[in-house]
Amino acid sequence: MRAEADGNNQTMNRLRALTQRKLTRFFIILCLLLGAAAVVHSLWTHDFVEAAYQSSLDGTPSVSFINHERHDLDYYHKRADLIFWQYIFFGIPLTLFFWIGIIKVIKRVMSVTESQGQVTPHRFRHDTVLALAIYCLLTMVYFGPSLSNFGSQIIGPPEDNMGGYWNLWYSNELVLRGDESLTHTDMLYFPEGTSMYYFAWSFYNFAISILLWMILSPAAVFNLIILHSYPLAGLGAFLLVRYITGNSLVAIVGGFLFAFSPHHFARSLHHGNLNAIQFIPFFVLYFIRSIREGGARNLALATLFFFLNSMCDWNYMVIAGYFIVFGYVYVALRRRKWVAGDYIVKAGVVVGATHLVASPWLWEMIKLGLVTKDVEGSGLNTFVADFAGLFVPGAFHWAGQWPGIREINASYTGNAWEAAGYLGIAALVMVAIAFPATRRVAAKWWLGFIAFVVMALGPQLHLLGKSLPIGLPYTVIAYLPFLSNVRATGRFMVIAYLFWAIIVSLSLQRLLESKWTGTKLSLIATVVVLLLFLDYFSINQDNTKVELPAAMKGLTAEGKEFGLLNIPRSYRSSMRYMMHQTFHRIPIVDGAATRKIGDSLEDRLSYTDLGQQQQQLSMAQVKYVVIHRKEHRDSEIDIDAYLAQYELVSQDEECVILQVY
Numbered sequence: 001m002r003a004e005a006d007g008n009n010q011t012m013n014r015l016r017a018l019t020q021r022k023l024t025r026f027f028i029i030l031c032l033l034l035g036a037a038a039v040v041h042s043l044w045t046h047d048f049v050e051a052a053y054q055s056s057l058d059g060t061p062s063v064s065f066i067n068h069e070r071h072d073l074d075y076y077h078k079r080a081d082l083i084f085w086q087y088i089f090f091g092i093p094l095t096l097f098f099w100i101g102i103i104k105v106i107k108r109v110m111s112v113t114e115s116q117g118q119v120t121p122h123r124f125r126h127d128t129v130l131a132l133a134i135y136c137l138l139t140m141v142y143f144g145p146s147l148s149n150f151g152s153q154i155i156g157p158p159e160d161n162m163g164g165y166w167n168l169w170y171s172n173e174l175v176l177r178g179d180e181s182l183t184h185t186d187m188l189y190f191p192e193g194t195s196m197y198y199f200a201w202s203f204y205n206f207a208i209s210i211l212l213w214m215i216l217s218p219a220a221v222f223n224l225i226i227l228h229s230y231p232l233a234g235l236g237a238f239l240l241v242r243y244i245t246g247n248s249l250v251a252i253v254g255g256f257l258f259a260f261s262p263h264h265f266a267r268s269l270h271h272g273n274l275n276a277i278q279f280i281p282f283f284v285l286y287f288i289r290s291i292r293e294g295g296a297r298n299l300a301l302a303t304l305f306f307f308l309n310s311m312c313d314w315n316y317m318v319i320a321g322y323f324i325v326f327g328y329v330y331v332a333l334r335r336r337k338w339v340a341g342d343y344i345v346k347a348g349v350v351v352g353a354t355h356l357v358a359s360p361w362l363w364e365m366i367k368l369g370l371v372t373k374d375v376e377g378s379g380l381n382t383f384v385a386d387f388a389g390l391f392v393p394g395a396f397h398w399a400g401q402w403p404g405i406r407e408i409n410a411s412y413t414g415n416a417w418e419a420a421g422y423l424g425i426a427a428l429v430m431v432a433i434a435f436p437a438t439r440r441v442a443a444k445w446w447l448g449f450i451a452f453v454v455m456a457l458g459p460q461l462h463l464l465g466k467s468l469p470i471g472l473p474y475t476v477i478a479y480l481p482f483l484s485n486v487r488a489t490g491r492f493m494v495i496a497y498l499f500w501a502i503i504v505s506l507s508l509q510r511l512l513e514s515k516w517t518g519t520k521l522s523l524i525a526t527v528v529v530l531l532l533f534l535d536y537f538s539i540n541q542d543n544t545k546v547e548l549p550a551a552m553k554g555l556t557a558e559g560k561e562f563g564l565l566n567i568p569r570s571y572r573s574s575m576r577y578m579m580h581q582t583f584h585r586i587p588i589v590d591g592a593a594t595r596k597i598g599d600s601l602e603d604r605l606s607y608t609d610l611g612q613q614q615q616q617l618s619m620a621q622v623k624y625v626v627i628h629r630k631e632h633r634d635s636e637i638d639i640d641a642y643l644a645q646y647e648l649v650s651q652d653e654e655c656v657i658l659q660v661y
Contacts, residue, residue: 091469113443127248135234151217156269157542164272166578172213188591189600190563198595202273204311229278234259236281254505261497266420276312307354383418383488384458394420411465418490426531434507449499456492548583549654557585562623565589573631610645627656
């Protein structure tokens with residue numbers, strides 16, 4: 001036996017030596033090729049660019065991406081240098097080194113991972129009820145300032161939350177009454193309107209709002225939808241962590257870490273659809289149980305929660321799909337089989353049932369994606385999780401306004417809520433201390449955590465707002481049909497936080513099982529839990545008043561016979577105009593749809609020739625122009641010129657209302 005073991009060790013050593021020699025040769029050849037490419041670039045690239053630019057000047061362009069009408073020659077020279085030096089000369093070897101490192105980490109983790117074995121339960125009666133009560137109480141604390149104006153103000157600063165409020169109003173007031181459709185509307189981008197297949201619908205939120213809409217104010221319905229996700233998300237994560245650890249107290253902490261994560265809190269202030277993370281842990285729990293234990297009940301519940309997850313937001317359907325794919329890779333490697341038949345069948349049932357039910361809608365989305373590029377969103381390399389943001393408190397953290405931290409957060413690409421990915425210093429320290437004791441039982445969860453963090457980082461690794469020349473998986477995914485529509489990759493942090501909650505919970509469990517006993521252990525555990533809580537603690541101070549400017553209160557729709565133009569135009573102002581529409585109900589020329597499909601009057605409207613603009617508006621039956629003074633401050637709108645062109649209806653300190661015809 002010993003001789004056989006020595007023989008196996010010698011074979012493995014030979015394989016390692018052979019692999020190292022091949023890698024060395026590969027990098028030598030790569031360096032030679034890059035060196036040759038650098039010589040070629042230095043000698044001829046600028047000449048090629050200059051010749052192509054001259055062809056563009058002569059009216060016979062030789063390459064489509066060089067056009068003298070868009071940029072000057074110096075721009076194209078600098079662009080060529082950037083592409084070569086950053087993305088080719090340095091980018092290729094850095095990307096290779098990064099992925100070799102990732103592969104080595106995965107191999108190392110796979111080699112040490114082991115089953116946790118039989119979990120010794122440390123549960124108490126009614127632990128589920130206690131957990132749910134704690135999460136409800138914490139929700140009230142986090143959003144305490146919102147409770148005093150619960151029926152008239154919506155949670156969060158004025159931004160995407162106003163669009164989410166419009167979604168609920170549109171679906172309840174117009175769709176259910178038969179005046180409008182969920183698939184197309186001309187209430188936005190009047191008169192042509194737009195397809196709504198790619199709109200940020202949350203069918204789950206819509207469904208639960210129907211009864212509430214009859215008895216509560218619209219603002220109260222919106223706020224309840226935001227708040228109820230916290231206790232449910234906490235409960236789901238509690239059940240998952242309790243299943244893994246068998247410890248009720250540890251599971252309560254784990255549920256808190258997921259439900260009240262900085263990522264979820266940031267979402268609550270902006271996106272009602274992306275706030276709905278509550279079914280993700282339930283799906284993960286029962287999908288894992290269906291693979292481990294089998295059983296029709298586990299499979300049915302996994303299927304149900306995958307469906308509910310998808311109905312909360314299409315992004316979460318895709319992200320949950322990645323969880324299934326990554327899980328298959330893990331299972332196949334553990335079993336050392338390329339084909340895991342039982343896994344494929346169960347995954348097929350879980351995903352297939354949802355796709356079967358939602359196929360009429362999904363098919364229309366696919367058809368639109370094939371015939372128009374309007375469904376492609378921008379920001380794939382912008383709305384990402386910054387690597388520094390994993391370790392630095394975010395903009396919505398209580399320390400987010402400290403000078404140094406505020407500057408770091410301001411450096412990120414995208415916006416604060418898409419970049420929110422802070423893991424917590426207290427959690428990081430505890431995980432690091434407990435790592436030697438937990439590395440084997442937590443190994444599989446580390447793999448999942450790493451996988452989803454890498455996805456959240458986007459096509460390129462970002463550090464303090466700088467895009468490093470290191471290609472990540474989304475570099476390829478960005479070009480895949482449909483999958484590329486998940487353009488804000490920072491949203492993958494939602495499952496990374498779920499894995500993180502498990503890792504932190506396992507570390508806390510090891511602390512509770514340490515050599516300390518009695519009062520000392522209770523004191524240490526209390527301090528640790530308190531630090532975890534304080535590091536994730538936030539209170540919402542921002543709310544948006546749901547109101548219509550006084551001068552606009554006389555405007556009402558007359559059977560939708562005419563439209564209204566709001567100016568000036570920006571993304572945030574259009575969200576506000578959509579909120580105003582919930583009062584006056586007049587179709588508006590602008591809008592802020594998730595994806596605008598096709599051109600409309602807004603795209604061809606003249607703002608330099610007001611006479612031509614008036615003709616365009618009259619032909620399109622746009623009766624009113626509303627100039628919003630507060631939005632006007634940073635625009636180039638000449639109010640006096642509009643007053644000279646159009647008939648004044650009314651005005652106040654907030655807006656000027658003009659009549660077109």
